[in-house]
Amino acid sequence: MDADKKIKKEFRFQVFENEVIIEPLSGKHELTIIWLHHLYRNAADLSIFFMHGVSLELEVSSLSIYLFLTHNPFSERQNRPPSGSGESYLS
Amino acid sequence: MRVISADNNQKLVPSWFDVMRRSFDRPHEEIINAKDLKESSADIQKIIDREVKFLNGDGRKVFLGGFAQGSAMALTAGLESKEKLGGIFAVHGYYLSLTEINEANKETPVLVLLGKKPPFRPWDKPDGFYPMFEKTFEGLKTIKSVNTMVEVVDQDVYYNQEFIQKKLVQFVKSSSKL
Numbered sequence A: 001m002d003a004d005k006k007i008k009k010e011f012r013f014q015v016f017e018n019e020v021i022i023e024p025l026s027g028k029h030e031l032t033i034i035w036l037h038h039l040y041r042n043a044a045d046l047s048i049f050f051m052h053g054v055s056l057e058l059e060v061s062s063l064s065i066y067l068f069l070t071h072n073p074f075s076e077r078q079n080r081p082p083s084g085s086g087e088s089y090l091s
Numbered sequence B: 001m002r003v004i005s006a007d008n009n010q011k012l013v014p015s016w017f018d019v020m021r022r023s024f025d026r027p028h029e030e031i032i033n034a035k036d037l038k039e040s041s042a043d044i045q046k047i048i049d050r051e052v053k054f055l056n057g058d059g060r061k062v063f064l065g066g067f068a069q070g071s072a073m074a075l076t077a078g079l080e081s082k083e084k085l086g087g088i089f090a091v092h093g094y095y096l097s098l099t100e101i102n103e104a105n106k107e108t109p110v111l112v113l114l115g116k117k118p119p120f121r122p123w124d125k126p127d128g129f130y131p132m133f134e135k136t137f138e139g140l141k142t143i144k145s146v147n148t149m150v151e152v153v154d155q156d157v158y159y160n161q162e163f164i165q166k167k168l169v170q171f172v173k174s175s176s177k178l
Helices: A043-050 A053-057 B034-054 B069-080 B130-135 B138-142 B161-176
Strands: A011-015 A019-024 A032-036 A062-066 B062-067 B087-091 B110-115 B148-153
Touching (some): A032 B034, A043 B161, B062 B069, B062 B161, B087 B161, B110 B161, B138 B148
Parallel strands (some): A032 B062, B062 B087, B087 B110
Antiparallel strands (some): A011 A019, A019 A062
């Protein structure tokens, strides 16, 4: 039965202390959308907005949704390699 | 995390800046904590820098967006950015006159969506917040060359995700010429 399922879109979904990063695993364009949460909410609440419906048409390479910035949320991606380098910043 | 003064309790909540009053009847520096705003703007600039580096130095591939306080923050951080951005998408939010617009983003496309239909939460005003929010953009719209479109829509922008998604996709595609 699973063999009949067609994947619509695949994501790498990472939850950091102060940040949620959703990266489509395919897509020809390279854009980053930085989405800032509203008062009283956190990034995880908003993630679903980008993972269903028309949002799936967005050809983004990276989508960062931020929690409150009371800590340094940057260290995890500081060494992220340039796009197209063939490296994964996770490695 | 910070306490929101206007809420009259000591609860720490996720926020970009403290809010002292929930109205715009005074200068903005008396309504929100300007220091918080500037600190958050500087933090977001670091994120923008990181992403621009990732995108081989092209800031026009970076879009900044948000909802309510997040949209006010996106407008400030985006317009203050030294990197020329692809666009700023603000939903159900307001513009803070404390924003110091950087020359690099004077012509950056900005789309603001305000909903006429209130989201029917207990604390909402009968007409929703849009008239109050819309007024905050008057100054911004008078600045020559600022490419800001404020669209008041007959929608509940709080719960109508499908509508917002469509607008976002249209905005990103038209601004980035995909």
